[in-house]
Amino acid sequence: MPDLLVGVDQEAGAPRAHAEARAAALMRDADESTIVQLLPAERAKAFIDAVIAIAMTLLILPLMESAAELDDNDGAGEWFSKHQSQIITFVISFVIIGSFWFGHHRVFAHVERMSQTLLWLSLGWLLTIVWLPVPTALTGRAADGSSGVVLIYIGSMLAAGAMWLLIRIYLGNAPRLHDLTGAQVRGGVGDGLASVILFAAAGVLTALVPSVGYYSLFVMFLSGAVQWGVAPLLRRWTPADGTANQSAVSDDT
Numbered sequence: 001m002p003d004l005l006v007g008v009d010q011e012a013g014a015p016r017a018h019a020e021a022r023a024a025a026l027m028r029d030a031d032e033s034t035i036v037q038l039l040p041a042e043r044a045k046a047f048i049d050a051v052i053a054i055a056m057t058l059l060i061l062p063l064m065e066s067a068a069e070l071d072d073n074d075g076a077g078e079w080f081s082k083h084q085s086q087i088i089t090f091v092i093s094f095v096i097i098g099s100f101w102f103g104h105h106r107v108f109a110h111v112e113r114m115s116q117t118l119l120w121l122s123l124g125w126l127l128t129i130v131w132l133p134v135p136t137a138l139t140g141r142a143a144d145g146s147s148g149v150v151l152i153y154i155g156s157m158l159a160a161g162a163m164w165l166l167i168r169i170y171l172g173n174a175p176r177l178h179d180l181t182g183a184q185v186r187g188g189v190g191d192g193l194a195s196v197i198l199f200a201a202a203g204v205l206t207a208l209v210p211s212v213g214y215y216s217l218f219v220m221f222l223s224g225a226v227q228w229g230v231a232p233l234l235r236r237w238t239p240a241d242g243t244a245n246q247s248a249v250s251d252d253t
Helices: 002-028 031-038 041-059 063-070 075-084 084-108 116-131 131-136 145-173 181-209 210-234 244-252
Strands: none
Touching: 031 063, 041 084, 041 116, 063 116, 063 131, 084 131, 084 145, 084 210, 116 145, 116 244, 131 145, 131 181, 145 181, 181 210
16 A cells, blocks of 8 residues: 555656756746747847848938038039048948848848847847948048048947857857757858958058058958968867757747
């Protein structure tokens, strides 16, 4: 009889133990599961796309203002000559923000969940993107080739690249949020690290040789070589493959 009672107690305790284990797992995932309910990944992606689109649109406003001030006696050629540096920085900013957006779209197509940390990192990155129209506009208010303005401009690019790199590193340590492979994560971090290094190099070059101006940004064409150089350092880091799809299946079951 005592043995029978023990067996009954064990059978009754099994569902309780399972429920307790499930509750513990839910508590561990509180940061992720709670934020998913508040702000699904798709809503965050749409919000980020909208902010980037607005930032890209704001880039053209200083040129629109200067074009509206064009006198009847001034020709189009004179206007282009007068605002040459402003036009160059507009094109550079548009291309770079577009490149950031393309990279974000390509990576976040694999992101299924948004943790609180990822949301704050994304907001920090958006802050640097929204700021870019300001240094772009400064080029129209300062002397052509002013090293101070160029350094502010390149520093803004560096800040955006650094925040994007932090997002890539965080995703490497949060496999439950995405379905990227470890190799894809490591390659993305290498790409982001190369951009940060080259933006920093452009800033140093401008500080040492002010006359080079915005042409220092041509070092960005060395991205492939820098990625190749940092690749051996990143081989020591082995981020896990993303498990977002597996987590979604387990949650449904």
